[in-house]
Amino acid sequence: MSKSASSNAGGQVRPKSGRPEVPMATAKNWLREMMLIREFELRCMQAYQDKKIGGFCHVYIGQEAVAVGTIAATEARDPIVTAYRDHGHALARGMSPNHCMAEMFGRVGGCAKGKGGSMHMFDRDNNLFGGHGIVGAQIPLGVGLAFATKYEDEVINAQKTGGKSNRVTLAFLGDGALNQGSVHEAMNLAGLFDLPVIIICENNGYSMGTSITRGTTMGHQISAKAEAYGMEGVEIDGMDVIETYWAMKELVEKVRATSRPIFVDMRCYRFKGHSMSDPRKYRTREEEERYEQGDPIGVLKAQLELRGLTEDDHKEIQREVRATVKSAIDWAEQSPFPPTSDLYRDVYREKWGPYTGSSDPEMLGGAENDCKFNAIDTTIDRKADLL
Amino acid sequence: MSIATMREIEFRDAVREAMSEEMRRDIRVMLIGEEVAQYNGAYKVSRGMLDEFGPRRVIDTPISESGFAGMAIGAAMMGLRPIVEFMSWSFSLVAADPILNNAPKMLYMSGGQFGCPIVFRGNDGAGGQLGSTHSWSVEGLFSNVPGMKMVIPSNPYDAKGLMKTAIRDDDPVFFLESERLLSMRGEVPEEEYLIPFGQARIARAGTDCTIVAFGRMVNIALEVATELEKENISCEILDMRTIRPLDAASIIRSVKRTGVCVVVDQSWSFGSPGSEVAALVHRECFDDLDNYVHRVHSADVPAPYAHNLEQEYLPNARRIAEAVRSSLYRS
Structure with a gap:
């Protein structure tokens, strides 16, 4: 699992065999995104200690290359859904750190108006369908997103598209979710219905405090599980963003062409605990240090230094992301707590009884949204003509 | 129309x-x-x-x-x-x-x-x-x-x-x-029609007792009401149609007239639509009630297999009639 660490020792930083080189500006942007996520998460940890963030908080430190590399391989119209360790995916997908941080702080300016919290990051404009708290529950949803894009492309807009689906859904889960029944049901359905979804298992080796060897059969090779569902299983080094990107790009193109699901064993490591209260007694300091040597940010930085990135460039990016996150915290703190009148809002679209209908969050303009949620755009008049 | x-x-x-x-x-x-x-x-x-x-x-x-x-x-x-x-x-x-x-x-x-x-x-x-x-x-x-x-x-x-x-x-x-x-x-x-949510239907008009019923229970309550007519008991039956939203206004209007309410709900009694209706009626019609709200539910046990036990388990005509009579002090 520390492939990238060892492969980078001794200056082995060329793209892996056959991979083209990523343009410097793009790679630098990924470095910036990964550093932004790292900085965001470090500040979240601090804010959690300061009791500005409540509830559960799961940080993404160590896994930044996964969200950045996989999402870079998609188009903006490709839906994404993930689990509760979701801040990194939200930022990589383009959510403003302001709205993301305000959600952490439970403020009305948050992406979900402070109603979702750390585990429930949603961004309709960026096709991010959550942030989901129940382990594994997002995989049936992700398969459903793929079902819907396929249905839209091949049934609703068949004439426009020539009956050919052309979007790919990314559905992320952790290795701990692999033993949830709903994940397996969803994989079976994805295989059965030829759904264009890539199920990405961010395999950081631990389901909370239970190592994969204690909880999962075939833990050394979980991609084998894909075979049972008639789908390809692929292993990717999730500690190396460039490798993640190229490997994912191939898979995304393949799924776009074939409309067949793929399962990815994304090898990575979570540098911090499962959540803020986790003292990590279940693993050794030596193991952590070994993986920290393969820090995905360090790996990319080393790769870019060989292509001319200077220490000053790096410091400049560090200054930039610090300022961005600092101002996100300021922004979040200035955003008010949700008004108590929001309690009965967004329960139903329809206004009835104590329920006051629903509206978009500030992030999306804040308008009343009786039925605008559809990613699918049709011209059908949907007004119910009640007698 | x-x-x-x-x-x-x-x-x-x-x-x-x-x-x-x-x-x-x-x-x-x-x-x-x-x-x-x-x-x-x-x-x-x-x-x-x-x-x-x-x-x-x-x-x-x-x-x-x-x-x-x-x-x-x-x-x-x-x-x-x-x-x-x-x-x-x-x-x-x-x-x-x-x-x-x-x-x-x-x-x-x-x-x-x-x-x-x-x-x-x-x-x-x-x-x-x-x-x-x-x-x-x-x-x-x-x-x-x-x-x-x-x-x-x-x-x-x-x-x-x-x-x-x-x-x-x-x-x-x-x-x-x-x-x-x-x-x-x-x-x-043949013609198209829609029925809005949250609007109960008066399945039978009556003056003595309001029976609030859900789904299949409405049909059993209707049979009971026909039988009770022979005892000079006039039942009004509300077919609620929807549980959420619940048409509280129709229930309140009817109970304020009859002063008596029986709820028939086939789910178990504990934390049920029936208990919700009872709470609602006791709150909104407190001064109009001649008796507490009587509730007929499935028995508070797992559903049995044996035919006779299942019949006794489910809200049935006899249990509904008993509840109506009891609520009218006729038992």
């Missing part, structure tokens, strides 16, 4: 007509579930729909409720309007997480960004000696969750009009049919 062309059809035909009409009207509507397509529906509700709409819109699933319910919810978040058939609501329990944790909460958790325009439908309540695990009345268990609507029709006319409203609703709707009602015949007009 123009003069309707009436014909008599079965409850299952009414549900199918509603689904088919809405699928013709809106291409985003599709039907998914176990045996809905090639088998023509385990209870023949979807008979012929595969032929009309094809396998892209009438979709057979494996026995995998948690998977396909979750998948349909994801599709609804994208803007499709799935109808999910549970062969029985009893089987929806293995899909409890998607249907209770995802569908009704998505709009809220996403701060108004993603709704779930989805209908879950299937048989609810005892089918007839199916035993404990297959005889669920989920109304008590599920109606506890905010964010969903719950519909429980008692006859073909209502089933069709309520189903059409359910499919057009932008919020998740739990639609409870009854295996015991599927063959019930009733008049349904």
Whole structure:
């Protein structure tokens, strides 16, 4: 699992065999995104200690290359859904750190108006369908997103598209979710219905405090599980963003062409605990240090230094992301707590009884949204003509 | 409304007509579930729909409720309007997480960004000696969750009009049919109509006692009311049609007139629509009541298999009549 660490020792930083080189500006942007996520998460940890963030908080430190590399391989119209360790995916997908941080702080300016919290990051404009708290529950949803894009492309807009689906859904889960029944049901359905979804298992080796060897059969090779569902299983080094990107790009193109699901064993490591209260007694300091040597940010930085990135460039990016996150915290703190009148809002679209209908969050303009949620755009008049 | 062309059809035909009409009207509507397509529906509700709409819109699933319910919810978040058939609501329990944790909460958790325009439908309540695990009345268990609507029709006319409203609703709707009602015949007009949620129907007008009933229980209450007429007891029966929203105004209006209320709800009594109605009536009609609200539920035990025990377990005519007499101090 520390492939990238060892492969980078001794200056082995060329793209892996056959991979083209990523343009410097793009790679630098990924470095910036990964550093932004790292900085965001470090500040979240601090804010959690300061009791500005409540509830559960799961940080993404160590896994930044996964969200950045996989999402870079998609188009903006490709839906994404993930689990509760979701801040990194939200930022990589383009959510403003302001709205993301305000959600952490439970403020009305948050992406979900402070109603979702750390585990429930949603961004309709960026096709991010959550942030989901129940382990594994997002995989049936992700398969459903793929079902819907396929249905839209091949049934609703068949004439426009020539009956050919052309979007790919990314559905992320952790290795701990692999033993949830709903994940397996969803994989079976994805295989059965030829759904264009890539199920990405961010395999950081631990389901909370239970190592994969204690909880999962075939833990050394979980991609084998894909075979049972008639789908390809692929292993990717999730500690190396460039490798993640190229490997994912191939898979995304393949799924776009074939409309067949793929399962990815994304090898990575979570540098911090499962959540803020986790003292990590279940693993050794030596193991952590070994993986920290393969820090995905360090790996990319080393790769870019060989292509001319200077220490000053790096410091400049560090200054930039610090300022961005600092101002996100300021922004979040200035955003008010949700008004108590929001309690009965967004329960139903329809206004009835104590329920006051629903509206978009500030992030999306804040308008009343009786039925605008559809990613699918049709011209059908949907007004119910009640007698 | 123009003069309707009436014909008599079965409850299952009414549900199918509603689904088919809405699928013709809106291409985003599709039907998914176990045996809905090639088998023509385990209870023949979807008979012929595969032929009309094809396998892209009438979709057979494996026995995998948690998977396909979750998948349909994801599709609804994208803007499709799935109808999910549970062969029985009893089987929806293995899909409890998607249907209770995802569908009704998505709009809220996403701060108004993603709704779930989805209908879950299937048989609810005892089918007839199916035993404990297959005889669920989920109304008590599920109606506890905010964010969903719950519909429980008692006859073909209502089933069709309520189903059409359910499919057009932008919020998740739990639609409870009854295996015991599927063959019930009733008049349904050829012309299109919809029945709004939250409007109870006075199934029978009366002056002495208000019977608030849900779904199949309405029909049993109607039989009881006919019998009680012989004892000079005039019952008013409210067919609630929907549990969420609950038409509190109709209940209050009726009870204020009769001063007596009996609730008939086939779910268990503890934390149920029946207890909700009782609380409502005691709060809103406190000074009008001649007696406390009497409640008739399934017995507070798992559903038994033996025929005689099951008959005693379910709300039946005798127990309803006893409750009415008792509430009128006639026993």
